[in-house]
Each structure stands twice: as structure tokens, then as C-alpha cells.
Amino acid sequence: MAAPLKIDYAFNAEDLESSAKIVKFTILKKHQEPDAAQEHELASFEETMLPHMDAAHNLAKWLLRNEEDAQDVVQEAYLRAFKSFSGFHGSNGRAWLLTIVRNTSYTLLKKNRAVDLTTTFDEEIHTAGHESVSPATILEHSENAELIKGAMDELPVQFREILVLRHLEGLSYKEIADIAQIPPGTVMSRLSRARAELRECLAARIGKEK
Amino acid sequence: MNCEEAVKLMDGYLDGELDPITSQTIEQHLRDCSNCDQAYKTHGSLIRAIGNAAPYYKASAELREQIRSSLREEMAARPMRNVESDVQPLFRRRQPGPRTVLFGTQWNWLSLGGLGLAAAIIFAAIIAVNLVPRWQRPAADQFLATQLIASHVRSLMANHLTDVASSDQHTVKPWLDAKLDFAPAVVDLASEGFPLVGGRLDYLDNRTVAALVYQRRKHFINLFVWPAAPDATRTPKIITRQGYQLLNWVDSDFDYWAVSDVNVNDLQTFKEQFAAQTSHH
Numbered sequence: 001m002a003a004p005l006k007i008d009y010a011f012n013a014e015d016l017e018s019s020a021k022i023v024k025f026t027i028l029k030k031h032q033e034p035d036a037a038q039e040h041e042l043a044s045f046e047e048t049m050l051p052h053m054d055a056a057h058n059l060a061k062w063l064l065r066n067e068e069d070a071q072d073v074v075q076e077a078y079l080r081a082f083k084s085f086s087g088f089h090g091s092n093g094r095a096w097l098l099t100i101v102r103n104t105s106y107t108l109l110k111k112n113r114a115v116d117l118t119t120t121f122d123e124e125i126h127t128a129g130h131e132s133v134s135p136a137t138i139l140e141h142s143e144n145a146e147l148i149k150g151a152m153d154e155l156p157v158q159f160r161e162i163l164v165l166r167h168l169e170g171l172s173y174k175e176i177a178d179i180a181q182i183p184p185g186t187v188m189s190r191l192s193r194a195r196a197e198l199r200e201c202l203a204a205r206i207g208k209e210k
Numbered sequence: 211m212n213c214e215e216a217v218k219l220m221d222g223y224l225d226g227e228l229d230p231i232t233s234q235t236i237e238q239h240l241r242d243c244s245n246c247d248q249a250y251k252t253h254g255s256l257i258r259a260i261g262n263a264a265p266y267y268k269a270s271a272e273l274r275e276q277i278r279s280s281l282r283e284e285m286a287a288r289p290m291r292n293v294e295s296d297v298q299p300l301f302r303r304r305q306p307g308p309r310t311v312l313f314g315t316q317w318n319w320l321s322l323g324g325l326g327l328a329a330a331i332i333f334a335a336i337i338a339v340n341l342v343p344r345w346q347r348p349a350a351d352q353f354l355a356t357q358l359i360a361s362h363v364r365s366l367m368a369n370h371l372t373d374v375a376s377s378d379q380h381t382v383k384p385w386l387d388a389k390l391d392f393a394p395a396v397v398d399l400a401s402e403g404f405p406l407v408g409g410r411l412d413y414l415d416n417r418t419v420a421a422l423v424y425q426r427r428k429h430f431i432n433l434f435v436w437p438a439a440p441d442a443t444r445t446p447k448i449i450t451r452q453g454y455q456l457l458n459w460v461d462s463d464f465d466y467w468a469v470s471d472v473n474v475n476d477l478q479t480f481k482e483q484f485a486a487q488t489s490h491h
Binding site: 038039041042045046047048050051052053054055056057058061062070071074075078079082083091092093094095135136138139142143144145148149152163164166167168169170171172173187188189191192195198199 | 218219220221222225227252253255256257259260261262263264265266267268269270273274276277278280281282284285288363366367426427428429450451452453471472473474476
């Protein structure tokens, strides 16, 4: 009698750990009724991934610069994510989803032969002739959302991507490296180039306005 | 460090992504070189302004509905059994054939080992529960973290971010004080880049708690506050989960949990600013 009692007690103790409890629950359900297991998978997918839909849409919209394409990509990305959800064991749902959104967006960009995937940014064109616009002047205009949007949309897709991930999502270099699939060591240099290019674009636009 | 090197590392320094030693070297250089210091300040305020002004494209309610229903269709279209047979993972490398066999064999051994392990865990659990009942186990933190993230997500999804929406601390505080059996400090941190959005009542860990809502660029920070237990640990801790950051600290009166999807550095800054502003209240 003593042994079973002990085990009972032990299970109670283990139940204090919420995660262990959930895992046990899933396994039982899977054996008994497959529908319930599917329901459970969907619920757990939705709980993990739906909160990141704004981030997904924001990234897609910036990459594609088109609302319709962005919606298509987000929808497609969610379906892909759901299909491979059993392979997701990480803790960072947002980064995982954004990776899929990013790849889906690039697939569409490639299909549409978007030029900015292959052309390298010509620094000469953009740096020439705006020396008259001082950093202080740029700063004065930096609250102008239209201006900033216009300048960012002008940048190559890789630069838009890294600016969005850092400035609008506030992601770490490590997360950015994972999502943009570049070595962690190059995140800083790409980000700093993207910022410099953005400054140039802003200067060009402000110069034109004057 | 010369200017060229400093300029090269400036973005990493600005983003708080350099190791402490390099950061210190740059700090030293900025103290010594007014040119670089000026450049750093301009660059910093410019990129902060960009982050604030660039539009953030939220998903529309229609898109949300569309996606939810297409997920349901996708699930309905799946065969009842063998749920995973039609799954073609995009980013998961499948184990090649031979290794799967090997893996299968290993698994049997593992499950045998697992029994032993399970017994060991049960034994340890019995000891833990019997001998050190008041021991603060990390599991308790994990459980609380789950609750905190759920509250944070719910507050953003259900359009119930605040019960009292105001950037005025003198509106939020009396509202909360009237509804709680404690009086949390409320400060607006707009000038530090974390404007106060409002306050809310929430229920966590079997008690009513205050949730102060702050904004960081386009993101929200939920700061949960309740009276600190007398034996609360004083060391701040960070938990990262599901893409959310949780930062916990305790002052003389209260236990604080800040939950958000902003990065750890921003959350640390938030904590420091909050603590600095509340310490003389």
C-alpha cells in the first residue's frame, strides 16, 4: 500500500509544473480522439502565432510596398507556418513567423522580377549633391511620416527589411540575423549602411523640396 | 580607439549590441573626441526619430478574420488520422532514412533510460515537496510567466488595453488607488520615450493587480504591480519566452513585472527610468 500512495503523491507534486501537465494532457487526447488533438494543435498555433499578425503584416507591407500583396503573403505565411508548426520547438514565435513572412515575400518579389532584388545600390548617384542639407535640417524633418515613408520605400529591399526589423520591431541583432538569414557579424554593418542610405535619401528629398 | 573605428562601431553602440569592454572603449573615445560625440548624438536622435515617425502597418480586422477561417479550412481538409502525413515542413530539415532507424533504436534505449530518469525526478519531487516546501522553485516563475504573457496578449487582442486611458499620472493613480487595496506609484515616462497610455485592473497569481500600460514606439509594455512578499528575492531577472521579454524587479514596496515584445535593452531602460522616477515618490 505504501508504494502506490507515494506515486500518487508524486504525480500531484509534478502537476505543480504547468508545462508537464499540458504535455500529458496532449498525449492522452491524441490517443483518444484525433479531432480533439487537431483542435488542440490549432488552438495552440493560434495562441502562439496570431498575436504576431501585426508584425507579420507590417514586415510584408514594407517589403512588398503593396497592400494586396502584403495580405496575400501574410495569409500564405500563416498557412505555411501552420503546416510546419509541429517542427517549431523554439520559444520565439515572432521571429519564426517573421522568417516565414520574409521568405514568402522574397518568393513573390522574385516571381514578379522585382528589380531591387538583384540591382546593387549605386552609392554615387545618391551621395552626390546634397552636402548642403545638414544633419540638423534632416532632424528637423524627421517627424514627417510621409517623408520618411517615401525615403524608406526608395531603399533596396534588404535595407528596408533591416530597418523595419530593428526600428519598428525592436529586434536584437541575433534575431535579425536569423530572420534575414545573414551572419550575425554583418547585421551591424548592414544596418549602419541602411541608415546612411536612408539619411542620403532624406537629404535628397529635403533638398528637392527647398 | 581612433575615430574611424569609433564610427564603424557607432551603430552597434547605439543599439546596445556591443560587448561591455568595447562599449566602454567607445564611451571613453566619445568623452575625448567632441567631433565623434557630436556625430553620435545627431545620428542617435535621427534614427530614434525615424523609428518613431515611420508608419507601422497593422493587420486589418478583415485580414485577421480571413486568416482565422483559412486556418480552420486547412485543418478541416486534413485527414483524420496521421495528422502529420501531409505536412511538408518548410524550414525543418527532415532526418534522412538511415538515421531515422538509428534514431528509433536509440529512442527505445532512451525510453528505458527515461523510466529511470522519471523515477529519479519523482523521487526528487518527493524530497522537494517534503523537505523544502517553501523553497521557491523556478517552475513557479515559469508558471507566473505564462500567466503574465497571457494577460499581456489578451490585453492587446481583446481591445481591452486600459480601463482608464490617460497619459496623466494624476488621473491613472487615483483611479487605481480607489480599486485596489494598495497604492502603486504611477509616473509618466514620455520624456524618456515611454509615454503612459493608461491603467487597468488584472487578475494574476490569485490576486487583483495593477497593470500600467506604457508605449515604446509602436509597441506596448504592460507593467504589472502588486505588493512584494516579505521574502521576495531582490535580484532582477529576465525571462524570454515566445518572443516576449519579461523583466522582474522588486523595490521596497512592490513586485514589478514588465512584459513586452520590445527588446531587452529597451525594457532595461524602461525599468531604470521607472525606478529612478518612483524612488523619490
